[in-house]
Amino acid sequence: MKNNSNLNENFYQDCLFTFESYGCYCDVDIIHESPEETRHVIKAEALSSKPIKFAFQPKDGLVRISNKNGSVEESNILSSFISIKENDIDGYRKFFERNGFLFPIGKDKFEELDDESILLLMNKMKTTVELMSQISEVDRKNYKKILCLTLSLLFAQPAVLNIAGKEYKTCDHKLLNNEFKISNDITSKSFMKCDENRMFEVKDSIYGTFKVHYDEYRHYDSYEEVDDFEKALMHSYVNHEDAPHKERLLIEFLYHFYYGVGFIRTITADDIEFRSCPVKWDAFDGKMKDALIEVAKIVIAEEINSNLDGVHAEYDSNVMEPRWKVDSLLSALYFSIFYMKPNIEITRQCANPTCGRYFTVSRTSSKKKYCCDDCRNRALQNRYRAKHRK
Secondary structure, eight states: OOOOGGGTTTGGGGOSEEEEEEEEEEEEEEEESSSSOEEEEEEEEEEEEEEEEEEEETTTEEEEEOTTTOOEEEOOHHHHHHTSOTTOHHHHHHHHHHHOOSSOOOSSSOEEEEHHHHHHHHHHHHHHHHHHHHTTOSSSOOHHHHHHHHHHHHHOOOOEEEETTEEEEOOOOTTTSTTSOOOOOOOGGGGOOOOTTSEEEEEETTTEEEEEEHHHHHHGGGOTTSOHHHHHHHHHHHHOTTSOHHHHHHHHHHHHIIIIIOOEEEEOSSOEEESSSOOOGGGSOHHHHHHHHHHHHHHHHHHHHHTOTTEEEEEETTTTEEEEEEOOHHHHHHHHHHTOOTTTEEEEEOSOTTTOOEEEEETTOOSOOSSSHHHHHHHHHHHHHHHHHO
């Protein structure tokens, strides 16, 4: 725990925003759905006797401030949250007791949130932070990791949560929501003039132009091995050349990946499972990698912007200065992501497998893989012991 008494008087002068909330009483109930299946429900109630303050500074991130002397009680709250292991229910409980609940809650009754909902929120936040760091790495980029992170965010189903009478909805990306739907309509491309090989051209921002076989376009919708999304993707690629740039790029990238590399069965932040073999990774060339980085940036922006509804600009007449009003701890966490500068600093996960904590490091520091010297020494000792046993 960091305690710097020098911050008590002038701390707020250089803050980008502040946020006030309450600590909470937090407990966990185990619900038995069946003899073999259980789930955890986290129950929290705000404590009016425990007011807490947060502030954001570029060097320390989102921090919790002491009400007594203005010192920093805990720094980098974002890293603390996304560092909680998925099965560590007690870790969530302790975090909420220290920092309050993610949403405003009542002081006279419990609010409930199941562990799956909290895990969904945390994973989306973690994936966004990891993706920002991955695309900003100076050394050789891990394009497969960037691909997994990007697609797992893009295809994640939105969750709707009701807390204290208010609704919160996780990000719903434009490719799949009502603002832009992949179309199944066959339009004028059906009558496109083909060359001697029955190929016609499609305008393509990744490759300039791209040739599609007429028979494949007209008859692939009868193929049993192609699902409805993949059929719609083909139609949209051929028929929506005039779509807005961001939506068009997403369609082009997905079309070339599905029909060039392989059809995806499942996608997680760590791996892709394909529906059939062989997977043609050679088709994932330099132009596709460049397009992936642009797509990743679009997805990051949508994730962050969709979670800033709880942030409002207002003018403080008492001090005659502008300030930000933040409605919830979740908004404050995403606002701290909003202020990240991955072109200067990135967030890495500690390479010590028993730790896994996220920490901030200079973008050019390729060798710093551990959050502290203790973790580095433990990892070295573990590797030495394993080598000695062999």
